[in-house]
Amino acid sequence: MRVTVRLFARLRDLAGTGELTRDVPGPATVQTVWNALAAEMPSLVQYEKTMSVAVNAEYARMAAAVHDGDEVAFLPPVSGG
Amino acid sequence: MASVPLVAVTTAPLDLQALTAAVAASAAGDGAVATFAGLVRNHNQGRTVRFLEYEAYEPLAVRVLGRIVEEARAAWPGARLGLHHRIGHLAIGEASIIIVAASPHRRDAFAACRYAIERVKQIAPIWKREHFEGGDVWLEGATADPDDEAAKQAAQRIACA
Numbered sequence: 001m002r003v004t005v006r007l008f009a010r011l012r013d014l015a016g017t018g019e020l021t022r023d024v025p026g027p028a029t030v031q032t033v034w035n036a037l038a039a040e041m042p043s044l045v046q047y048e049k050t051m052s053v054a055v056n057a058e059y060a061r062m063a064a065a066v067h068d069g070d071e072v073a074f075l076p077p078v079s080g081g
Numbered sequence: 082m083a084s085v086p087l088v089a090v091t092t093a094p095l096d097l098q099a100l101t102a103a104v105a106a107s108a109a110g111d112g113a114v115a116t117f118a119g120l121v122r123n124h125n126q127g128r129t130v131r132f133l134e135y136e137a138y139e140p141l142a143v144r145v146l147g148r149i150v151e152e153a154r155a156a157w158p159g160a161r162l163g164l165h166h167r168i169g170h171l172a173i174g175e176a177s178i179i180i181v182a183a184s185p186h187r188r189d190a191f192a193a194c195r196y197a198i199e200r201v202k203q204i205a206p207i208w209k210r211e212h213f214e215g216g217d218v219w220l221e222g223a224t225a226d227p228d229d230e231a232a233k234q235a236a237q238r239i240a241c242a
Binding site: 006009010012051054057073075076078079080081 | 119135136137138141142177198201203204205206207209210219221222223224225227
């Protein structure tokens with residue numbers, strides 16, 4: 001199945017792109033998608049403990065299920081305001 | 082004149098007067114309106130700031146701002162809020178966020194306004210990149226978790242201090 005991955009702020013800089021698509025074997029969770037991404041881009045791993053994640057623009061947990069066509073976002077610690 | 086939404090994430094300059102009018106229109110008869118504007122400061126952690134660049138995960142950010150308005154309304158019944166956050170390139174002195182809180186009484190208006198800015202800093206998926214003399218850096222604050230009750234209670238304590 002194919003998912004869209006969104007990356008923001010420094011995660012986007014580290015990856016060199018804010019949006020990419022990846023094929024992951026199902027059934028998958030956010031963790032599955034992250035593991036594939038982190039294996040591909042080891043510089044992202046430093047954010048594993050501090051990032052938040054979202055599925056289809058709703059905050060989610062790493063254990064949340066991911067389905068074909070979903071958008072999975074990885075969010076570094078926020079600094080709005 | 083186009084109607085002003087109560088929550089928004091926008092690249093356009095923020096208009097506190099227009100947002101105040103929009104909130105007041107839904108709060109006729111209230112006795113208090115508290116407003117807050119966060120501005121781009123010219124210095125940070127000993128650095129001379131040139132400008133800031135804000136980025137958001139927009140669809141989630143709009144939802145989160147709406148959630149913060151609902152949280153404030155639940156904590157201070159009768160409070161009505163408007164909350165706009167700007168993204169993109171912001172010069173020194175420009176407003177990055179404006180908050181309007183109306184309530185029958187001033188205590189709740191001040192508290193709801195303060196609560197909203199604290200929650201934005203905790204859970205809104207928005208980031209600023211500081212461009213300073215000699216470089217740039219992404220600022221990183223809180224790990225966003227809207228279900229973190231301890232963070233929510235901390236924001237309420239600050240709001241009521």
